[in-house]
Amino acid sequence: MTTSVRTRFAPSPTGDMHIGGVRTAIFSWLTAKHHDGLFFMRIEDTDQDRHVAGSCRRILETFDWLGIQLDGGPDHASLQAMKSEEDYPGALNDGSYRGIPGPFIQSQRLPHYREWAEWLVANGYAYRANETPEELERLRADVISRKEVWSFREEMRLRADVDPSQPHVIRMRVTPRDGTTHLRDLVKGDVAFENANIDDTVLIKADGYPTYHLANVVDDHLQGVTHVIRGDDWLSSAPKHVLLYKYFGWEMPKFAHVPNVLGEDGRKLSKRHGATSVFEFRDQGYLPEAVINFLAMLGWAPGEGDEQNVFTISELIEKFSEDHIGSSPAVFSYTKLDWLNGVHIRRMPVAELARLLTPFVQAAGIALDSPELKAQFMAAVPLIQERIKTLKDAAGLIDFMFTDIPPVPAASLVDKKMDQATSLNALRETREVLAQLADFDPTQMEHAMRALAERLNVKAGPLFTIVRNAVTGKSVTPPLFGTISVMGREITLQRLDRAIDALSR
């Protein structure tokens, strides 16, 4: 039997997902899928103080939006069902998925941590301690005031005997005290830590909950995780985990500590750089495939001479390789995301784009509540497809087709290369040409209008410019004749009449 690759994303339920966390999740997911393995989620809620209600649901919703299917955790149907609920009680709690043993929420796995912590105590790899936080704080302050390195060791215990029936913590016993602990990391390479610098970390807290260090090792082993992919802020505590695997005698998973995402000023990406929550990107009109493409390339490149930048999801899955993840932190570039989003928009089938655009356009105040309006909108989409970078951009390009426009100033109805009389006449003639056009088709319209320009002895450009201003009220629009065609004869002639009227005063 071949061991299949299994990765996990293990967020804490402390709020909406940060875009940096999404990137880590994507790396994990791509690693699993590239090797045809499983990707699942586990909620790490061992700190009850930091729990934010509704987080689990929001995290699940993130994956739903991204289009990432979890092989463990709730399925899509469950997600839909819970949308009305404040949280998702029990959803991550059900049995096992595709051979991965649950539950998928750590607060439901307490017996496992207890069992293995006791095993460590019984085998000399851990011990009980009961110093209070205040006592520890005093100890720490004392050590630091002597300019020594703070690191808890069992001889520092204030009470040598701990009554197991009383509240206490379980700490790991770092052994051996000297020597080094090595970590072979897929991203960082070989990293060595002096055991003397690793402290006897708390494994089980006084409240009975495990700390991350114990919980992630126990869970990853029990759930068969083969690649631990996480932020490199975990690198410093990785030797503790290595030690635990050794104590338990468990096979070590592969580790990949991926660098942080930075803001444009080189500091850790945060609110003040712009959007950071994945939902902000969604609400600003970014496509999940563009976000995934962009995030995947932030710190990863196919390498080996392959210079591809734009990827579909399946291309990413095919080409991704966890050992090509870069080891230096990357700056999040909003402008590059914009470009990529535009690329993915242009590659999308028109009907699909129209579907995605609809809620954004409606939110901008354009009602699409009749079949006629919907059809008109459908016809307008091809005109804007290559002109928008986000779904939010669309409304501003087509609003004049659906809503009334303010009076057009006379000045914009006279082209610099034409005088007032010529312009007025040109608009009148345009009105006649359009009124008599048999078919309101862009190609025919353009022919007729070019013929008109010739007849009037004016250049086509200036003529089109004043017509554009007259019928759209804007100097920048999608191609004129396509636009006029979408607007229809009635509105177009109406606006021309208004312009003629304004100019003849």
Add this chain to the structure above:
RNA sequence: GCCCUCAUCGUCUAGUGGACUAGGACGCGGCCCUUUCAAGGCCAAAACACGGGUUCGAAUCCCGUUGAGGGCACCA
């Protein structure tokens, strides 16, 4: 302070001792196309942090310096 990590165009990166006159992409500038705006095509400017080694040869290996990031909790 101690420990760990990182360092190629403004940004994302390719590069694993000779194929490097350091390649691609975004952005920026220019040109072409063109009814405006886009899109597209072409062209250009733009980088191996610094200092020492090792080597016939270094962006690539080693050491140091500097800078940046992370960690040093009964948080993850």
